[in-house]
Amino acid sequence: MSLFLLMITVVGAVPLIDLGPFRKNKGDVEGVASAVDAACREVGFFVVVNHGVPEGVLRRGWRAIETFFDLPTAEKKKAPQMSASYPYGYSALEGETLAAGAGEQSLPDEQSLPDLKEMFSTGPYDPPPGIAGPRYPALEGFEKAWHEYYVAMEGLSKLLLAVFARALGLRDDYFGEFSDRHACSLRALNYPSQDEFGDVSGRLRASPHTDYGSLTILRSGGPGLQARNRSTGEWTDVPFLRQSHFVINLGDLMSRWTNDRWVSTPHRVIFTNSSRRRKRWWRRRRGGGGDRRQSVAFFHNLNPDANVTVIDTCVAPGEDPKYPPILAMDHLMHKHRAATTFPPATGKKLKAVRALAAAGARRDERDSEFEASASPDVVREIQALYRAGASTRELREAFIALETREKRELSASVSPDERAELLAAAARMEAEDTPAARAAYRATYCRVRDDVKLRDKLSKVADEGLEAAWREADDLERRGLPPQDVAAELRRRIPEADLRAMDELVERPVLPAAQKEKKKTSTASPLERGFLENSGLGRRRRRRRRRDEKEVPPRGTEARAVAMLVASRLAVSEPAVAEAAVAEAVAAYARLRKAPHVADMSAIFEASAEAAARLEETDRAAGFVAGVVRRSLPEREGPALHAPVVDFMLEVHARRTAGEDDARLKRDVLAHLERHGPGFLEHMAACAALIEALQEHPILETKDHLIRSTLLDHYINNNNINNPH
Ligand SMILES: O=C(O)CCC(=O)C(=O)O
Numbered sequence: 001m002s003l004f005l006l007m008i009t010v011v012g013a014v015p016l017i018d019l020g021p022f023r024k025n026k027g028d029v030e031g032v033a034s035a036v037d038a039a040c041r042e043v044g045f046f047v048v049v050n051h052g053v054p055e056g057v058l059r060r061g062w063r064a065i066e067t068f069f070d071l072p073t074a075e076k077k078k079a080p081q082m083s084a085s086y087p088y089g090y091s092a093l094e095g096e097t098l099a100a101g102a103g104e105q106s107l108p109d110e111q112s113l114p115d116l117k118e119m120f121s122t123g124p125y126d127p128p129p130g131i132a133g134p135r136y137p138a139l140e141g142f143e144k145a146w147h148e149y150y151v152a153m154e155g156l157s158k159l160l161l162a163v164f165a166r167a168l169g170l171r172d173d174y175f176g177e178f179s180d181r182h183a184c185s186l187r188a189l190n191y192p193s194q195d196e197f198g199d200v201s202g203r204l205r206a207s208p209h210t211d212y213g214s215l216t217i218l219r220s221g222g223p224g225l226q227a228r229n230r231s232t233g234e235w236t237d238v239p240f241l242r243q244s245h246f247v248i249n250l251g252d253l254m255s256r257w258t259n260d261r262w263v264s265t266p267h268r269v270i271f272t273n274s275s276r277r278r279k280r281w282w283r284r285r286r287g288g289g290g291d292r293r294q295s296v297a298f299f300h301n302l303n304p305d306a307n308v309t310v311i312d313t314c315v316a317p318g319e320d321p322k323y324p325p326i327l328a329m330d331h332l333m334h335k336h337r338a339a340t341t342f343p344p345a346t347g348k349k350l351k352a353v354r355a356l357a358a359a360g361a362r363r364d365e366r367d368s369e370f371e372a373s374a375s376p377d378v379v380r381e382i383q384a385l386y387r388a389g390a391s392t393r394e395l396r397e398a399f400i401a402l403e404t405r406e407k408r409e410l411s412a413s414v415s416p417d418e419r420a421e422l423l424a425a426a427a428r429m430e431a432e433d434t435p436a437a438r439a440a441y442r443a444t445y446c447r448v449r450d451d452v453k454l455r456d457k458l459s460k461v462a463d464e465g466l467e468a469a470w471r472e473a474d475d476l477e478r479r480g481l482p483p484q485d486v487a488a489e490l491r492r493r494i495p496e497a498d499l500r501a502m503d504e505l506v507e508r509p510v511l512p513a514a515q516k517e518k519k520k521t522s523t524a525s526p527l528e529r530g531f532l533e534n535s536g537l538g539r540r541r542r543r544r545r546r547r548d549e550k551e552v553p554p555r556g557t558e559a560r561a562v563a564m565l566v567a568s569r570l571a572v573s574e575p576a577v578a579e580a581a582v583a584e585a586v587a588a589y590a591r592l593r594k595a596p597h598v599a600d601m602s603a604i605f606e607a608s609a610e611a612a613a614r615l616e617e618t619d620r621a622a623g624f625v626a627g628v629v630r631r632s633l634p635e636r637e638g639p640a641l642h643a644p645v646v647d648f649m650l651e652v653h654a655r656r657t658a659g660e661d662d663a664r665l666k667r668d669v670l671a672h673l674e675r676h677g678p679g680f681l682e683h684m685a686a687c688a689a690l691i692e693a694l695q696e697h698p699i700l701e702t703k704d705h706l707i708r709s710t711l712l713d714h715y716i717n718n719n720n721i722n723n724p725h
């Protein structure tokens, strides 16, 4: 006990938790869960002891990793490498900027510089579909030691998730179903001694970031890890106690899952001034720099197809969840891409910058070399600095900062196709390294960048137009204007300039040539497709959350529903389509005024669904149908479960539409239903009845076949399913 108290004092704000009682189911088991709950609410970090991982496993893993990092760089480059298609393997110094994954948060310049670390990682040894299996360096004993360590971390993460479940008032195996085909990754990190870099002022070993997944189990070989204090914003040291203890911290997905009841705290790794003793020890061992730091992190990631929907016990009665559901994989890949220095050509460009900086003679030649390898904006700024007499080092750092910033902006907005195109061009440049290949790369880069910029601009116009339309509709309605006039007024008020901007958008060929084939076979009209793909209502990731809110069928007044329809149709700017949609919306609105609330909302959604179906917008049609269901359920069943039911149905629908195998879907559906107990089933039955009624509707006949076959036939008519709860 006294040792425990002493430890708490030692670790300060980051609590130390003894997992023994929970692991052995003996003693103060509940105390462990409540200590974890408190740590996760307040700090997002804690240190565990008595975790049950054998010392031998830790030691063997640690040594194997150390041996690998000790190899000369040329040897390490022979190991499997991290690339666009393989997100694991070896990544050399400056291969990642963790702070870039922080998304829209703006960070001071120095934090945009790549991290001074190298790493090696693998994913799961028994990977789920779509995840690459592990590849190892050809180093005697490495694979065995690594695998053994991975398995031990897998076990410890299971234990921690059981504690988490208990802490959240759920049954202990709650998280099991989300992680039985997990995508956890094990990552070894090596932070070379600062002696290897010379001046490291303004540089970080790992820039500020939050982890992405559910939880991280970290073992480190020394101090340097800092977490940001939530109330003061200051960086505080995460205590380094002993190597055999693990630091546990939460990732963004866990914080989202718990509706922010638990926090994922920003952290970073800094250079520390090693004690003289430590330096001596290192020097004796390696004859080199005094403060190399090694750590091993196990990032727990859920099943890629886990649907992360805010946990019920984390939402107070009467409150709405803060986040829409998200697939674990979508969340993870978004973060990973933003953090990875991209495209992977920094080394060559740096050479060009150095050449430029060293240039006294033959400047023109050096300039053209440099210009071929960076974007015009970056070139302009670097040249200005050069003319202003900046030193080589200043130029180099400015260059990295500019590039990183530009790419971070780009990374958040490029489409998967554009990304693939860019990476292919970068790979060609890497392989050929000729002026022609560099120029081709630059052309691709600039074109994509310009397209992204244009899209950003236009979608902002579209978003703003929509928001303004909503506000104005409210306003007009309050002033008692009849619905037809509301619509007409809205039509009049959408500025011509916005419509023109939309025209420009849809006329511009934004898809690469390879995509054009696909585009032709799509049944949507070019205008619709352009609008959906490129506007704020389309697939842009950066404003995904805001967009999600808008795509949910309107929750506010009916006038909003009309306004949304009117505005979105108008934004398409094909007059005939727009007029028809307006007429439809107005008719629905008029009908709605005469009938009771729920039925009328159903009417407007139905009309909208029809309009959407006619425009070949399957997703939007399905969304509107969901709106009918959503609107109707509260009246019948009470609000508690309707949203998850509908979301689940839509998810199944989407997976089916995406061509997923029926047998597997059915299995998932059954498993899901069994898990969620009788309440869910009743809601499902109510939903199904409604959908059955709607099934008469022409759009559902073909498009929602799945909901009928899987949910209705298989479930509602099947009374023999054993429900465990
Ligand atoms: O090395 C460390 O101590 C922390 C590394 C880290 O936070 C990460 O890689 O996510």
Ligand SMILES: [Fe+2]
Binding pocket: 209, 210, 211, 216, 267
């Ligand atoms: Fe981290």
